[in-house]
Amino acid sequence: MSWRTLALGVLTLCYPIAVYVGLQYWPPRTVALLLLALLALRLAAVRHAGWRPQALAAAALALVVFASGAAMPLKLYPALVNAVLLAVFGWSLWRGPSVVERIARLREPALSSSGVAYTRKVTAAWCLFFFINGSVAAATALFASNRVWALYNGAIAYVLIGAMFAAEWLVRRQVLRGTRA
Template identity: 40%
Template sequence: MRKLSDLILLVVGVLYPFIVYFGMDHVSTPVFGLILGSLWLVRAPALLRQPGGRWMLGITLVYCAVLAFGGEEHLLRWYPSLICALLLAAFGLSLKYGPPMIERIARVSEPDLPPVAVRYTRRVTWVWVAFFALNGTASGVLAEWGPLSWWTFYNGILAYSVMGVLFLGEWILRQRLRRRINKAPMDGAAQRLASHPWVAAAAGGYAGKLGPGMVVALGTAGRLALLRHGRAGLVAELGQHAAGDDALSTPLVWRFVDTLPEPSRVDALLRAPLPETAIVLGERREGDTCTIDLELPLDLACFADHFPDAPVLPGVLQVGWALDLAAPRLGTPRTCRAMDGLKFQRLLRPGDRVRLVLRHDPDTGRLHFAYRMDDAPVSSAHLRLDGTHA
């Protein structure tokens, strides 16, 4: 019931200027006052438990009572100014007696705000204090001296447009501040990681909602450690080294690469999901045979689950990649109904470079694939396809 009343009161507040504009000829002022007062009374239990809720409820009920018993249509226009005055008082008093209103709202989702964020919330609270003061004044001037159409346009369209711009601008600034807050400890963590024997280079960044992250270019020893300990072991060791004496400097998102991207691309890489396919380095085709050079990314998604302590490319992915890579090049389907002569002769590990040879025989409806690394066979099979594309 309370949620419904809150929603109704919100809708009434947003549409109030239009309700007044179109309803004054059909609904009397006392009825307006009774309806509005009833909605506030339904919200009363919740307001009484909130700081400042008692006097906010009292003032609005007095206003509704004046509407109900006074009956002056002109007073209907002062409701937006009254709400602005109440919000101005709530936000302004929170600046004096603390904590600022925006800080209270922010701590609901992020209880542990750093000092720089606390200062930011105070400045944002001041911005809203200024907005409520100016908006309430402008609404009051139009209520007293302006035409009803001007008052309706300002309170029903222009004021909400300005609020939307403020919300959008504050959101953009907040994201920049969040990135700066999270990136600062990551810069220190990247410097500490640079001294680790497994790391060739490192760059800290911000992965959005996932939090701070680190992009690491692995050295020769780091690649060997990835093969021996897997992604989990690598993250555990490097995370402890990155944090040093400050646990808050531990990256939450990790990406392992051959070389670091440009600084402007670090955040985008951290936000992107782990790759699920190999990197195509080059390819050539001769008739019904296609040869593709591939590289397995160091942080291929399947390596986190398939033998996490000793990552290996699953055989089912080798077959799936062959079908997916052949489809756009040879016009074959992405599914098969049987496999003949399937062989797995060598393991594929993170960072390996392989050559995939695909040969399609349209007459028999078969696709032959063979992975080779350094001229040594890795895997091969004949796939009996469901059909062929034109």
């Protein structure tokens, strides 16, 4: 991973803070233009197709901002990201293999049937997470102040994602320990 890709990833994670600060100084159309520039840089740096639906959704929201001059579409982006992730993970449960199984097979190509079952449960857990997190992200966009929206989507949501990863890692260790005993 190049330093440019890493820097763009960090900037992307700072999206809620950038929108919050940007809206204090500039009109929504200007903030959308800056975010479109970041999106273009990100698309040029990240070549894998899995990121394209999210990029297209971001571009669509920016176009709505340009057409309306409203800030709300900028605030709905985190909810949209969660909706896209929920759709991708949910689709993989329906049409298999699950997203988590695909990731697990990168490390262990000969995944056991119990491993496949476990990865399906983890994928379903992520679906639930994306549904709840996306709902809260949408609620903060629609009903909370810009400050609360930025706090949740720019900090609390990331802590929750980290907690979800950590919890899954701890559960996986227990599951693997149980299969080896």
